[in-house]
Amino acid sequence: MSIEINDIPALARGCAILGTGGGGDVRTGSLAAIRAIRAYGEVPLVRLADLPDDALVVPLSGIGAPTVSHEMIHGEDEPKRIVEEVERLFGRRPSAIMSCEIGGANGVAPVAWAARLGLPLLDADGMGRAFPEVQMVSMYVAGLPAELVIMSDIVGNVVTIRPVDGLWSERLARAVCVAAGSHALMADYVLTAARARGAVIEGTVTRALEVGRATEGAADPLRALQDRLGAARLITGKLTDVERRTTGGFVRGTATIEGTGAERGRRLTLELQNENLVALENGEVRAMVPDLITVVDTETAAAVQTEGLRYGQRVSVLAWPCDALWRTPKGLETAGPRAFGYDLDYVPVEELTAHG
């Protein structure tokens, strides 16, 4: 199949839901995708099984603070400069690009990058959601050495990092990103199809499209979305407090939702670091990273991203299980609660919400 202009709104809605509040503004990515498809044509969506072992896949994503990406959008040449660097280093042209992060803008914008490059998009990503740090990708969890990061910024600089490990790839890429104005495009790993097998999360572009379409024409969009995701509803209420700051290339803060209607008197607090990381009620954890927690508009079931949180919004909070990869010991070490500084033992959202 191919991704057409008509698919972009659903893809954007789905990616925003999977973004758990982060991953950048899907609107910017959508406009870029529509514009690029109009100019360069539809983007073929390929499956990993369709690629020969030695085919090169370039996982791309934006890196930086979402609040900055609102005002400073990607240039049009960053993907080209990164692919040129790949060709220089590997001596051959990539066969496909891949989203590093299906959640948020990084799930939608790759359609624009693929169209512009004349390359197919792989139906897969490295997270199945959004995460704030460079090493928080399936390739790292699967044990592939973090051996190559290629970055390009809007100015035209290209930086190639050969890190000793995933944590250094994050530290160095973040420093470069902040120096470039807190926003850059990045290839995190360059994979042969053979190495990608088992090290990427497959089918996630299709999944984002399905999630985005779940609410189309539904009588109860929230219910329809919840069913499609297999999500628990943590609260329905009103946003009463938002505290956010942009620091070191990240957005950090908290958001508080107070129950309304039948839920009056309840109060849920979300801890944010670009994404929604932990949901707390009366000091009890209701859901935690790496499981997905998304704030949606109660009426339309559209995702409300971290940077769109506003006092008085009528919202519901949904939580649902992450990909099984994140629940392995290496997955939890990489992106479990302790990786974000929370002294919490991970408990799956299904168990925490079984009586909710």
Next chain:
Amino acid sequence: MSIEINDIPALARGCAILGTGGGGDVRTGSLAAIRAIRAYGEVPLVRLADLPDDALVVPLSGIGAPTVSHEMIHGEDEPKRIVEEVERLFGRRPSAIMSCEIGGANGVAPVAWAARLGLPLLDADGMGRAFPEVQMVSMYVAGLPAELVIMSDIVGNVVTIRPVDGLWSERLARAVCVAAGSHALMADYVLTAARARGAVIEGTVTRALEVGRATEGAADPLRALQDRLGAARLITGKLTDVERRTTGGFVRGTATIEGTGAERGRRLTLELQNENLVALENGEVRAMVPDLITVVDTETAAAVQTEGLRYGQRVSVLAWPCDALWRTPKGLETAGPRAFGYDLDYVPVEELTAHG
């Protein structure tokens, strides 16, 4: 000729004098050079004229805060990793390495790197002195595009930067350096001998050796050094005040010297940013960057580096002309007083000290 163990003390003394207070601790570089020559043999010193046009020259230097390099010395593998990256990018082995910066440790340590790599050292550098920023090199002033920076840190990370210009090479390299602990090894440009001609400052390794030997056995070391350098003596006195801070990968501050003996009542202030940049007396500039200003011990004429400045030291301050390249409009734009934030029109030290 070759550089032997016996040459290192004179080379170190000369490099410290040319370092104008900065460029890192020559003692660390000396120990590394002596140890490497002992293990790998003498280092051939080659002239640019001896190299064929297509020979590759790799200009190397440490980047970072001198106060940090005291405690965190280079590892032994950084030069090797950088040369491996050069070989990967250019498909051939370099013919020589070059010091980016003859002043300070970066003038001495390349002997160790060359010995370890089994490569000759080019009798040239990119400054003829020390400067604190990446783009402040003769290659940039000569108009060579700042197209490649390769960095390696003690951890083993390798970062390759293709900057859009020299200022971005500084900004990105500095960010990587700070992320890596405020200290890294860097190849700034990779030059063919053909491109290096006219774009490097030749003969500066030999010059540093001569400057270092000028005081050997001299009855009046200060006089002998002053004659060899063609330097003016700005003051002889006592260090009465030193203010220093390490910030953003730099050491910044001021040092005040009060005249003693016949010079009692005079007071000279030095403005520092890794190097000594401006010398002021009664609000009048006595010497300014890019001319060289070095504090020396009055008795031995040994250089006192910025990080070695101590209350009560008996010192003299010497100032002498920089290489003609730095006095061109592009040279002054790159490393003149305004490049460091001083609202001063450059006046050559010979004119400022004509009546001194």
